[in-house]
Amino acid sequence: MNPADAIEAVPLASHDLSLWGLFWQAHIVVQLVMVGLAVASIYSWAIIIDKTLTFRRLNRAMDRFEEVFWSGQSLEELYRSLQDRPTTGMASVFVSAMHEWRRSFEGAARSFASLPQRIDKVLDVTIQREVDRLDNRLIFLASIGSAGPYLGLFGTVWGVMTAFTAIAGSNNTSLAVVAPGIAEALFATAIGLFAAIPAVIAYNKLQSEVSRAQARMEGFADEFSAILVRQVDERMAQAA
Structure with missing residues (x-):
């Protein structure tokens, strides 16, 4: 056997090119990047699943509330049935208003003059609070979507530098020597893309769900505010 062939065969045989092998043989810095991206990906999927279920429950709850609200049931009866229960979406807007x-109307002094403005303010604050609750943790998806590829690229650059340093030290530039180190480095980029792509897609989808829910709550708030203002006008006319 040619001695040169034997030298080239050793590095190839000593490298495990499976995914686990690429991880364990990578530099410690690259391993930390991979682990960090993997943890971020798992947490991103947890957020995606949780938010998807949350929006499904919210949409069903708002559909049920609209059906009851426009069924002709009195506002007082609906309020009594909801005031002691946890509410979300339109129900929260209704209860706060x-x-x-x-x-x-409590106490002897009744203030009607600024009631429409106060109700509008309460509606705006409640809607913003609901939107903030729905937006919670979505920023993490945006951060992973934007930073994930760069973190993976950092791991790749570090791995490539380590591979070329090893190559320079061995004075052997054959593909069998170069390939394992480059593969370990590129594995970090692959993990970065694996974490970033679902996070970006989910962030855009969930943000559209937030905007849709906000639009529904704002539309209901405008209609409900008009109903309450008409009742204020009627009571003020009766009092006069």
């Missing part, structure tokens, strides 16, 4: 409405 009705709470402010009822407070204006």
